[in-house]
Amino acid sequence: MGVSERGAADVKGERGRREEAREAMCPHRLVLEHVTSRWGVLVLDALLDRSYRFSELRREIGKLSTVSEKMLAQTLQTLERDGFVHRDAKPVIPPRVDYSITPLGREAAEQVRALARWTGVRMDDVQRARAAYDAAREAARA
Amino acid sequence: MGVSERGAADVKGERGRREEAREAMCPHRLVLEHVTSRWGVLVLDALLDRSYRFSELRREIGKLSTVSEKMLAQTLQTLERDGFVHRDAKPVIPPRVDYSITPLGREAAEQVRALARWTGVRMDDVQRARAAYDAAREAARA
DNA sequence: CGGTATCCGTATGGATACTG
DNA sequence: CAGTATCCATACGGATACCG
Numbered sequence: 001m002g003v004s005e006r007g008a009a010d011v012k013g014e015r016g017r018r019e020e021a022r023e024a025m026c027p028h029r030l031v032l033e034h035v036t037s038r039w040g041v042l043v044l045d046a047l048l049d050r051s052y053r054f055s056e057l058r059r060e061i062g063k064l065s066t067v068s069e070k071m072l073a074q075t076l077q078t079l080e081r082d083g084f085v086h087r088d089a090k091p092v093i094p095p096r097v098d099y100s101i102t103p104l105g106r107e108a109a110e111q112v113r114a115l116a117r118w119t120g121v122r123m124d125d126v127q128r129a130r131a132a133y134d135a136a137r138e139a140a141r142a
Numbered sequence: 143m144g145v146s147e148r149g150a151a152d153v154k155g156e157r158g159r160r161e162e163a164r165e166a167m168c169p170h171r172l173v174l175e176h177v178t179s180r181w182g183v184l185v186l187d188a189l190l191d192r193s194y195r196f197s198e199l200r201r202e203i204g205k206l207s208t209v210s211e212k213m214l215a216q217t218l219q220t221l222e223r224d225g226f227v228h229r230d231a232k233p234v235i236p237p238r239v240d241y242s243i244t245p246l247g248r249e250a251a252e253q254v255r256a257l258a259r260w261t262g263v264r265m266d267d268v269q270r271a272r273a274a275y276d277a278a279r280e281a282a283r284a
Numbered sequence: 285c286g287g288t289a290t291c292c293g294t295a296t297g298g299a300t301a302c303t304g
Numbered sequence: 305c306a307g308t309a310t311c312c313a314t315a316c317g318g319a320t321a322c323c324g
Contacts (some may be wrong), residue, residue: 026206026207027265027269028258028261028262028265028268029206029207029261031261031264031265031268032183032257032258032261033180035257035261036178036183036257038175041174041178064168064171065168065171080275081271081272081275081276082268082271082272083267083268083270083271083272083274083275104264104267104268104271107260107264108257108260108261108264111253111256111257111260112257114253115174115177115178115250115253115254115257116170116174118249118250118253119170119171119173119174119177119250120170122173122246122249122250123169123170123173125225125246126170126173126224126225126246127169128225129223129224129225129246130223130224130225132225133222133223133225134223
């Protein structure tokens with residue numbers, strides 16, 4: 001799931017309409033979507049170990065899956081706004097911005113990491129299940 | 143984040159190309175995306191308590207967020223293929239299909255539920271963080 | 285009832301170029 | 305370096321129709 005935020009570029013400075021509409025009925029579902037989003041998961045997991053600069057974080061995450069600058073920036077902004085990530089912009093040339101996890105973010109990140117680890121551990125069970133499923137469908141086709 | 147599967151209808155019987163390509167480099171990331179997907183989270187959480195029929199599940203989930211038949215079917219298929227959900231189609235008229243969670247799925251669902259609960263508990267911290275963030279940006283604008 | 289097939293609008297998010 | 309602006313492909317997901 002994406003971060004569900006339209007880039008500020010596409011429509012002037014507003015968060016997505018969908019997200020805004022859904023915010024009314026069940027606010028914490030959105031928070032869940034933020035932390036479990038495609039890049040949110042990887043950002044939180046990375047920041048659990050140490051703080052990162054923007055490009056450094058991009059490279060780190062890139063080991064697993066390539067993320068565009070745009071999506072990384074969007075994800076970081078969302079997580080910062082929710083209070084999970086702290087952004088420290090140093091007024092130097094060239095610019096230097098450090099991202100770190102907050103105490104609140106750490107709580108989320110630990111659970112997310114646990115889930116991520118779990119998928120790794122259970123991966124072969126999943127693959128066996130998939131093989132069985134595909135085989136059954138193949139058989140049904142004949 | 144969606145389930146990341148294109149409907150079988152759109153392109154003949156194949157899973158999304160993106161998903162297929164990414165499957166190669168980091169398979170367990172996809173599993174994580176399946177269980178944390180928009181509807182995957184809600185399906186797993188619901189099935190943790192008891193089994194449901196298709197429409198019944200749709201109504202249950204609908205209390206939180208409306209899901210189309212198409213997306214629910216897609217989500218259930220993905221979770222079934224991964225071995226998290228068991229599908230029991232009874233050969234009766236009218237058709238009756240029960241969905242239940244598997245032991246493997248239960249492990250995932252429990253973690254997902256814990257995370258979902260956590261977002262509920264910490265919701266006011268998040269809202270305070272958001273208010274602070276928005277106020278800071280407002281101040282910077284002036 | 286429990287789906288699948290098809291059509292289709294549009295938000296999502298990647299690539300690229302540009303700026304402070 | 306750390307982003308923002310812009311463009312654009314596409315896949316996400318809703319509506320509808322139909323079938324077993």
